[in-house]
Amino acid sequence: MEKKIALLRGDGIGPEIVDSAVRVLEAVAAKYGHKFTFTPYLIGGSAIDATGKPLPEETVAGCLVADSVLLGAVGGPKWDTLPGDLRPEKALLGIRAAMELFTNLRPAKLYPALKGECPLREDIVAAGFDIMIVRELTGGIYFGERGQRWGKYGEEAYDTECYSRMEIERIARVAFETARKRGKKLTSIDKANVLESSRLWRRIVHEMAEQYPDVACADMLVDNAAMQLVRNPAQFDVIVTSNMFGDILSDEASQITGSIGMLPSASLGDTARGLYEPIHGSAPDIAGQNKANPIATILSAAMMLLYSFDMATEAKAIIDAVDRVLAAGYRTADLAHGGDAVTTTEMTDLILKELK
Numbered sequence: 001m002e003k004k005i006a007l008l009r010g011d012g013i014g015p016e017i018v019d020s021a022v023r024v025l026e027a028v029a030a031k032y033g034h035k036f037t038f039t040p041y042l043i044g045g046s047a048i049d050a051t052g053k054p055l056p057e058e059t060v061a062g063c064l065v066a067d068s069v070l071l072g073a074v075g076g077p078k079w080d081t082l083p084g085d086l087r088p089e090k091a092l093l094g095i096r097a098a099m100e101l102f103t104n105l106r107p108a109k110l111y112p113a114l115k116g117e118c119p120l121r122e123d124i125v126a127a128g129f130d131i132m133i134v135r136e137l138t139g140g141i142y143f144g145e146r147g148q149r150w151g152k153y154g155e156e157a158y159d160t161e162c163y164s165r166m167e168i169e170r171i172a173r174v175a176f177e178t179a180r181k182r183g184k185k186l187t188s189i190d191k192a193n194v195l196e197s198s199r200l201w202r203r204i205v206h207e208m209a210e211q212y213p214d215v216a217c218a219d220m221l222v223d224n225a226a227m228q229l230v231r232n233p234a235q236f237d238v239i240v241t242s243n244m245f246g247d248i249l250s251d252e253a254s255q256i257t258g259s260i261g262m263l264p265s266a267s268l269g270d271t272a273r274g275l276y277e278p279i280h281g282s283a284p285d286i287a288g289q290n291k292a293n294p295i296a297t298i299l300s301a302a303m304m305l306l307y308s309f310d311m312a313t314e315a316k317a318i319i320d321a322v323d324r325v326l327a328a329g330y331r332t333a334d335l336a337h338g339g340d341a342v343t344t345t346e347m348t349d350l351i352l353k354e355l356k
């Protein structure tokens with residue numbers, strides 16, 4: 001197969017980790033007889049520096065003609081004081097909206113080789129856990145009406161959470177289908193005891209549950225869910241939730257795997273074209289030092305092969321190679337606790353060697 005991949009390297013460690021993933025994708029192409037072409041576009045702080053805008057039009061246009069998009073990370077202290085609309089993070093929201101990527105898949109699983117990294121008590125994670133968070137990505141409070149005004153107490157600002165039936169139905173459908181292919185258990189997380197938007201969310205999820213009798217579906221309030229994730233993470237299979245709750249819970253879930261440098265994500269819409277990125281940030285403190293863990297981005301490339309290109313064998317080859325390198329004891333600095341660490345390029349070389 002021939003596929004065009006847009007590269008959004010971004011800021012901080014973004015360029016290093018994207019380049020690692022490109023080397024892995026090139027090795028996969030060579031091994032399985034595919035042809036991947038890569039076209040870089042600017043995003044985030046580096047785009048602000050070069051063009052004055054965090055998300056230039058050429059970037060959006062390039063992503064929309066690509067077969068898929070691989071992103072590193074955006075942001076850094078240099079751009080932190082810019083007004084909201086010019087911040088690098090705005091580019092992320094912009095590209096998600098422009099590509100209509102309403103689904104964000106964030107898997108959080110405990111790697112047996114990294115059990116020692118998990119901050120939870122041993123008996124809590126004895127059985128391991130493997131959670132797929134399905135986060136709504138183009139609606140809710142991130143995109144609702146917002147503003148500043150004068151009110152009863154003077155200056156005030158507001159953001160609004162609004163979900164339409166259409167938006168809830170389409171994300172719930174993805175979640176039910178995902179659960180059907182996994183452990184057949186879905187937890188829908190909301191705040192229906194307080195929020196009207198959550199009550200609509202819950203009602204629609206219940207309606208749809210009738211179409212999926214093979215999936216055990218339950219609701220959970222978000223405050224309880226935050227607690228349950230650290231009390232008994234093994235109870236979760238697939239989680240579906242709103243944009244903001246998903247943002248928060250996916251950081252919590254990543255932390256209990258002990259290794260935020262390991263977690264990939266996929267943002268998907270109605271077409272095969274997706275945007276794949278590690279869930280960690282741009283780590284400006286270690287940028288350019290060949291220290292970053294490239295695994296989350298490499299696993300994001302594996303998700304691209306699986307979800308955008310339907311290349312399950314190729315995706316599994318990457319995941320297995322990563323597993324073998326970790327099982328052999330190699331660690332980047334984030335996982336080495338001051339002990340022997342391999343560099344970004346060394347980790348990539350090790351994975352490439354296992355792939356061949």
Ligand code: IPM
Nearest residue numbers: 089090092093246247250279
């Ligand atoms: C994430 C990030 C983004 C989000 C920020 C950087 C806009 O936290 O992808 O989880 O909130 O969606």
Ligand code: MG
Nearest residue numbers: 247248250251
């Ligand atoms: Mg986040």
